[in-house]
Amino acid sequence: MMMQRTTLLLPMAIEATMLAQQQRGMATLKTISMRLKSVKNIQKITQSMKMVSAAKYARAERDLKAARPYGIGAQQFFEKTEIVPDEKAEPKKLFIAVTSDRGLCGAVHTGVARLIRGEMATEHANTKIFCVGDKSRAILARLYGKNILMVANEIGRLPPTFLDASKIAHEVLNTGYEYTEGKIVYNKFRSVVSYQCSTLPIYGGPTVEKSEKLATYDSLDSDVVKSYLEFSLASLIFYTMKEGACSEQSSRMTAMDNASKNAGEMIDKLTLTFNRTRQAVITRELIEIISGAAALT
Template sequence: MFANQVKSILVSSSSCLPSLWTVNRRGMATLKMISMRLKSVKNIQKITQSMKMVSAAKYTRAERELKLALAFGDGSQAFYEQAEVTPPENAKNELIIAISSDRGLCGAVHTSVGRLIRSKLQNKSDNVKVVCVGDKARALLQRLFGQNILYVAKEIGRSPPTFEDAARVATAISDSGFEYDSGTIVYNKFKSVVSYTTSQIPIYSVSSVNSAPKITLYDSVDPDVLQNYIEFSLASQLYYAMKENACSEQSSRMTAMDNASKNAAEMIEKLSLAFNRTRQAVITRELIEIISGASAL
């Protein structure tokens, strides 16, 4: 009989206070959603912290290897500067080599290269061909300038770039049959851990080198020697640009993952506060309902 009285009291109180039960159910659902979200953000923070540590180790190696690759870029550029090589004034065909990689989560490293090339192609895109070193550059240019893409080198960025990789790209350009009068290599030049600049390296054709004012300063420059040197110089400049870009990419990824970890920490703090407040509200509502039912007895 006592049980029936308690049951009747609870039924009457629940019928009088339907909003409390609705809020309770909503509070429990919100509590579960916050808990799931909190767990997800904590897992993301673990991933970003691990990626930051991996990028820091790769950045140290990339910076050390970049110092050894400076001679390849400086040596090739010194020859063209001393010979005063310039592109022809009536250049028709132009080649642009975009240096990127297949991997993302590294800030605006790839976007800056794609933005610079898009600005070039918007002004003159008829006789311009683009070689994409890395799939990210292809993804940025495929939609608007897919007809200008000459060659795409994939599997770039999973391991440190080597001279063999640069030689393969140079060979593919030579075997493509596209005869360019002038060209540029667009890449990211490393400055510091938190800074890089999108730069360009000019590349020249055999005819441009032959017509240079001071090419006679060098002895025994026959067509075969000059052709071989142009091919080797292109591979050397590509290797140097790939090393510069790889170092910029790793430093930018390390910074991006550090910022992501900090943002995740702030989000965890806010979600924990919301979780505790929601749990306290749910407990308070339950106590109110229990006290209300006990006082009605």
């Protein structure tokens, strides 16, 4: 009786094993199909973002050519007056990190934050940071959150204007932090596939007034110097924001192009895996049908 029961149970076990194998094959096919569909959707998004970034880059490059005279004129003032910080006074430094609120553009924002981190590693007691864009704040707040003076948000969604730069310059000069010297850290556009993290020096009002060659610009009182410093700071911030916007769009265009190519390679691999798995499932099912038909004859 025991042998007879075993004989009866054996075909049922084989049938259950075959059914489990079929279910596993179908589950694998379904998983690969879902992954393939997901990667194809991602590729469509990256291709669309590349096209949008290409259009924005063309506009940003045109705007940058018009904004460069603002930066060059402001830099020449500091160069010709040969401003040097007072070594006897306690230095108070200020870093203005020019980034944006948007990502998916390679290491554009990371490079700015890395340069500031390197400067802050040596001395950060009397140093403050003004973040233009939320990306720099997110990176620098981990180590130097207490040194962040203020953050300017809503940067990068629209092309930067001189009004935006004027508002930032006004906030920098009215924070109550009397800095003696500082730097604007930004990305300088070089070509479609290249940019360089650069700095521009800035100086506070008392430091500028002590310059010996300030008389080159005729007699200037403190009110005139203060007004000009606000205008020159706004000009430098406007120029660096334009440089950063152009670098960001070109980097995003390159990043999205690379992402689209990677998605295409992944789609080819998943398609090949899907076809091989599907062929294996069909072959196994045919073998089971033939084996079952042969067992009945």
